[in-house]
Amino acid sequence: MNGTPCTVRFMRVGILGILLALSLIGCAGPPQGDAGAVSAASPLTSPVPARTEAAPTPIQLRPGETRYGPTATPWPTFTPRPTPTRRPGPTATPFPTRQPAESASGIILYPSSDHQTIMALPVDERGRKTAEAAPLPLPLDFEPLLGPPSPDGRYLLLLQPAEPGGIPYLFDRQTQQLRPLFQDNAGQQAIVGWPYGWHPDGRQVLFWSFSDEALWLVQIETGQRTVLALTGGPVQGAALSPDGQEVAYIDRRGAEETLWVASTAGGDAHPLLDLRGPSYLFGWSPDGAYLLFAGGPEGKAGDRTGGPLWVMDLAGQSYHPLSGPFLFGWGFEPVWSPDGRRVAYVGSIPGEAFGCAQKRAPQEADPLCSFAGTGIYVEDVTTGEGQRAARGVAPVWSPDGTMIAYLSNQSGAPEVWVVNADGTNPRQLTEDSGLKVFRLAWVPKGVSQAAGSTGR
Secondary structure, three states: OOOOOOOOOOOOOOHHHHHHHHHHOOOOOOOOOOOOOOOOOOOOOOOOOOOOOOOOOOOOOOOOOOOOOOOOOOOOOOOOOOOOOOOOOOOOOOOOOOOOOOOOOEEEEEEEOOOOEEEEEEEOOOOOEOOOOEEOOOOOOOOOEEEEEOOOOOEEEEEEEEOOEEEEEEEEOOOOEEEEOOHHHOOOOOOOEEEEEEOOOOOEEEEEEOOOOEEEEEEOOOOOEEEEEEOOOOOOOEEEOOOOOEEEEEEEEOOEEEEEEEEOOOOOOEEEEEEOOOOEEEEEOOOOOEEEEEOOEOOOOOOOOOOOEEEEEOOOOEEEEOOOOEOOOOOOOOEEOOOOOEEEEEEEOOOOOOHHHHHOOOOOOOHHHHHOOEEEEEEEOOOOOEEEEEEOEEEEEOOOOOEEEEEEOOOOOOEEEEEEOOOOOOEEOOOOOOOEOOOOEEEEOOOOOOOHHHHO
């Protein structure tokens, strides 16, 4: 080569491209105007400049010239994202199913508006009173509503009426102490809602909170709350399974109502059944086999063969109506027998007008209207057999399932009565002529009673 040696920088574009480039480049710089030459300022020999909006200068090739570009790097193969797997919630520890008591002996509890307290009436194994009713020592300045007692009968849930439910209190029959259910809320705005029963361990309460619109499982000793479900408003009934693993409830979203089931450990809520019209869940059978509700499943609007009460068989996911004339929407609650086979409920008596419907008045406005044209019905959910056992309202089963206590005004005033489950041998237990509020409880013996020696 003649003259000053020159340095030529080039990109590796393939063996053939290199040989061709060397044959075209001389020792001197490329001639001016040669569009195919590569200068020192070329992007091929300099760091890549910042991207500009100017269009790149096209590369021109001489006739017969071949140029190879770098091999393109293929795009990586697309890997689809895995389909999300529905993760169940935690599993609650099952609790042994409670069996019927060996005897009917115990205490019949009923609210008395005359005393603003709860009355305790001791009865023996045949349903006969062993002493006169005595008031529980409740230092209250309001007329309490009687909620469900704990499974062992030790605790009573009481409500101070407050829209849209009540403020809950807990009475310990063993220590005879009354306290708010939510002790950690002292000095703050009271928690208002409604209790829907007990966990089978007798130390947790199922409670719907109005402010949070949520179902809670509340530890009565610590006040700790587990959120079981967030609802779209007041639930239309709720119940814990007898083994404590699940909670069932009816949630209303607008005009739609659905029966749901969730884990009591929190989470894993899933719909069980769509319902038509106004509905309400009344309870889980004590053996865990059935759910009792009113309203009817979606798609059964034309079914008029039974009454408004329905039973769902959870094992077979089937449901059927009960045949009796249950009065739905008037505050009457059907109750399961301790063995889970029979349901006692308030129904209309054929040929007689229901007093509250005739007066178009709720029970709160005229409590006595509930006694007109009403009776206590007992129906076997497995066979469909049933009969009217007595005239009256507010049925509650004895701990052993052989008898039913209820309220009746057959003697001229609302009194506590007892009848055998088959409708035989009705007998009146109270004679004080005082107004009794329409809710009773029949708790077994086994704890020291607040009414002194009446519980022994």
